[in-house]
Amino acid sequence: MNAPAYNFAYLDEQTKRMIRRAILKAIAIPGYQVPFASREMPMPYGWGTGGVQVTAAILGPTDVLKVIDQGSDDTTNAISIRKFFAKTAGVATTTATDDATVIQTRHRIPETALNESQVLVYQVPIPEPLRFLEPRETETRRMHALAEYGLMHVKLYEDIARFGHIATAYAYPVKVNARYVMDPSPTPKFDNPKMDNCPAPQLFGAGREKRIYAIPPYTKVVSLDFEDHPFEPYRFNAPCALCGAEDSYLDEIVTDDKGSRMFVCSDTDYCEGRQAAGHHGSLSAAPYKEKAHG
Amino acid sequence: MYVAVKGGERAIENAHRLLAHRRRGDQSVPEVTLDQISEQLGLAVDRVMSEGSLYDRELASLAIKQARGDLIEAIFLVRAFRATMPRFGASEPVDTGAMRVQRRVSSTFKDIPGGQILGPTFDYTHRLLDPSLARGFVPEAPATTEASTALTPRVTDILGRDGLIESSPQAEDGAGVGDLTREPLNFPADRDLRLQNLARGDEGFLLAMGYSTQRGYGRNHPFAGEIRFGEVEVEFVAEDAGFAVPLGSIELTECQMVNQFKGSATEAPCFTRGYGLAFGQSERKTMSMALVDRALRARELGEEVRAPAQDEEFVMSHSDNVQATGFVEHLKLPHYVDFQSELGLLRKLRQEFADAQAPDAMKEAAE
Amino acid sequence: MTTIAELPPGFADKVLSAQSTFRSVMDAMARPGSVQRIVPGAGTPDTMMRGTAAIALTLFDHDTPLWLDSRMAESPDLVKWLKFHTGAPVMQDSSIASFALIGDGAALPPLERFALGTSEYPDRSTTVILQVESLEAGRPFELRGPGIDGATTLQASIKPFDLFERLHLNEALFPRGIDVVLVADDAVVAIPRTTRVVSKGS
Numbered sequence: 085m086n087a088p089a090y091n092f093a094y095l096d097e098q099t100k101r102m103i104r105r106a107i108l109k110a111i112a113i114p115g116y117q118v119p120f121a122s123r124e125m126p127m128p129y130g131w132g133t134g135g136v137q138v139t140a141a142i143l144g145p146t147d148v149l150k151v152i153d154q155g156s157d158d159t160t161n162a163i164s165i166r167k168f169f170a171k172t173a174g175v176a177t178t179t180a181t182d183d184a185t186v187i188q189t190r191h192r193i194p195e196t197a198l199n200e201s202q203v204l205v206y207q208v209p210i211p212e213p214l215r216f217l218e219p220r221e222t223e224t225r226r227m228h229a230l231a232e233y234g235l236m237h238v239k240l241y242e243d244i245a246r247f248g249h250i251a252t253a254y255a256y257p258v259k260v261n262a263r264y265v266m267d268p269s270p271t272p273k274f275d276n277p278k279m280d281n282c283p284a285p286q287l288f289g290a291g292r293e294k295r296i297y298a299i300p301p302y303t304k305v306v307s308l309d310f311e312d313h314p315f316e317p318y319r320f321n322a323p324c325a326l327c328g329a330e331d332s333y334l335d336e337i338v339t340d341d342k343g344s345r346m347f348v349c350s351d352t353d354y355c356e357g358r359q360a361a362g363h364h365g366s367l368s369a370a371p372y373k374e375k376a377h378g
Numbered sequence: 379m380y381v382a383v384k385g386g387e388r389a390i391e392n393a394h395r396l397l398a399h400r401r402r403g404d405q406s407v408p409e410v411t412l413d414q415i416s417e418q419l420g421l422a423v424d425r426v427m428s429e430g431s432l433y434d435r436e437l438a439s440l441a442i443k444q445a446r447g448d449l450i451e452a453i454f455l456v457r458a459f460r461a462t463m464p465r466f467g468a469s470e471p472v473d474t475g476a477m478r479v480q481r482r483v484s485s486t487f488k489d490i491p492g493g494q495i496l497g498p499t500f501d502y503t504h505r506l507l508d509p510s511l512a513r514g515f516v517p518e519a520p521a522t523t524e525a526s527t528a529l530t531p532r533v534t535d536i537l538g539r540d541g542l543i544e545s546s547p548q549a550e551d552g553a554g555v556g557d558l559t560r561e562p563l564n565f566p567a568d569r570d571l572r573l574q575n576l577a578r579g580d581e582g583f584l585l586a587m588g589y590s591t592q593r594g595y596g597r598n599h600p601f602a603g604e605i606r607f608g609e610v611e612v613e614f615v616a617e618d619a620g621f622a623v624p625l626g627s628i629e630l631t632e633c634q635m636v637n638q639f640k641g642s643a644t645e646a647p648c649f650t651r652g653y654g655l656a657f658g659q660s661e662r663k664t665m666s667m668a669l670v671d672r673a674l675r676a677r678e679l680g681e682e683v684r685a686p687a688q689d690e691e692f693v694m695s696h697s698d699n700v701q702a703t704g705f706v707e708h709l710k711l712p713h714y715v716d717f718q719s720e721l722g723l724l725r726k727l728r729q730e731f732a733d734a735q736a737p738d739a740m741k742e743a744a745e
Numbered sequence: 746m747t748t749i750a751e752l753p754p755g756f757a758d759k760v761l762s763a764q765s766t767f768r769s770v771m772d773a774m775a776r777p778g779s780v781q782r783i784v785p786g787a788g789t790p791d792t793m794m795r796g797t798a799a800i801a802l803t804l805f806d807h808d809t810p811l812w813l814d815s816r817m818a819e820s821p822d823l824v825k826w827l828k829f830h831t832g833a834p835v836m837q838d839s840s841i842a843s844f845a846l847i848g849d850g851a852a853l854p855p856l857e858r859f860a861l862g863t864s865e866y867p868d869r870s871t872t873v874i875l876q877v878e879s880l881e882a883g884r885p886f887e888l889r890g891p892g893i894d895g896a897t898t899l900q901a902s903i904k905p906f907d908l909f910e911r912l913h914l915n916e917a918l919f920p921r922g923i924d925v926v927l928v929a930d931d932a933v934v935a936i937p938r939t940t941r942v943v944s945k946g947s
Contacts, residue, residue, distance in 0.1 A: 092760045104767045109868035111774045112924045112937035114891050118868045119562035126458040129704025144764045154715045160386045191715050222565050229864035253723040254716035261891050272719035285775040292701050294562045300775045300892035318722045350715050
């Protein structure tokens, strides 16, 4: 039998070269989706195969990797991906945003401001911001080519007509460097402002849809809106029940079957850091800390 | 007191242990071997090889065992392994006309050179559950006859000799063979990539698409010109050697559909083709594939594209069961941060709705 | 003529050298004008600089058609080295090249002769790798654009002298355009198509 033997960071070198070339073009053309020959990864499509391929192509032995899903290092898929790289690349991993050089994320941008020595890698399910308005790739590609984004504005405007607001709460479209309309991945729109003028490069990988795109550091990223209906980030108006933070995005936790709710930071590292620094919320308790991270 | 949920790492390990335990099942029952899977569940192995794009019975059997018989999961395992293999190049085109045929039927002619050969088929079995199989069963030795030296030319070649069917489109000299596992797919796609996509495509999806053409969604008047199953030689031209080196033989099923004729003021009318090919014995797959291949040639043949099966972007983007499974099943991953954002918006809209209703209610109460 | 055995070696550690070179080039592309260092891990054929050789080994393969200027192409050993270590096909037609290697900047062909990409696929463009005299000393250039926090100054000694004037075509063509990687020994600076340049005099 052909016994499998795998390369550093799993991908073979030819694949890494192909992905690296795509990343360079993505950085050179901010917000443009570069097609790449996404490989079949040993994890399901839709579960981060794009992000994993980007991370595998950039990761080196001195990197320190953090993986989050929904803001948390301890969700099962984040653990699974972190273990994958610890095993295939032998890299150090961390849960501390400050200590990480490469952060792979699904659905959140860390609360802690990123710095120039870091790279943020997003897992993207549907990279095409126009896809739900026009399912055909041939059409959406033409729209991007002509910067013809009227359809998107019509959609947002119809929301306003129907609901009085732009009814997009996550994956809220942005315009990058005043040219390409881009899908930020299904992050809550709370995170959109963090993308603007960010010191760290932001790389986006969509494995199933075979696209890579990027925002270079210090690049203008604007959430689409209208003058009379400006973009508004959403945050539940409460302090975190554990650390008291009033500036972080909150998860809603259902605590019983009588309608009780509590709200805690979705970014677990941020929340734990604040608690360690002595901040408290109304329901503080030391969370059980898992011993080893793969 | 609230404690944040942790311990995912242990949960994953435990889930894997439990899965392994369930896979083995009752340990008083003998463990299934790869040979047993390969020999006795051969059609499952064929499907996994075809849609996994890797001709290796042993690995496919292993994948089926590991996947607890979930064939899409097994296909996924084979694909992920295949993705790490170096690619040396493309083999020479196989000559299915020279196939050592085990089964071969044509619905277009009563008799054909080389004859109709039923071979191992379910076709005329009565679908009655057979209790003897449950008890353990020693089959009769297969009937034999003297090996025939007669050639079995392809029916489409016989039609082609008289110009009654279009010739198979030939690739340009020196044009490489596309490989959608190595290059990103762009539309419109050439036929080599379309056929590769269909060959890897989900049998159930292709079956439904092919069926839809028969029911009028892109009808293309098919006749099963020929379905053949047997062994063919695979050859590879190594650049250094400068000649074709035989790599061995593989089992294939080929289906050639003879379809609706075309013609114009400048071209004599002739039948058109739809083509299906798969590893092993995979008749349902190759027949469906041939129907869909023909439907996808609509643009090339100047037919109006109206039905889903004719729409290459639709078909090719949704035919892959590994992609489809991943994305459908990813919905079970946590989505609570985006859901929370949606909840916030919905609550706000409901509040505004209630506020807008409130003055009316007060008015009514005052009246 | 050199035999293959006598050619300068490729990366001693293919995997890790390619990774570290790529990160330098990625950082360069992400931060236009910043000088990134490449840790040399390979031999260099003839007139090829260490940085250029490392980039070639990191990014070139069968799938990347190359165009070589006459300074590069005139060295049989250099061509043989590229062919042996990367397998990249060398093209006569610069308009279909993924990468162009320029050894003699003074003779840089008009940029329009390279692939500029299409409006639908602006990524299908040539990345021009240009060997220059210095990326530390020389004329100052003020750069602005994505990847740059406000403005940055690159001091460099570059041929052709009017490179940045020529790169104005990127402004008109965007999102089509040419991305340039400047190499001086082990130093690398990238000027992607989004970077706008103001010469600050000589």
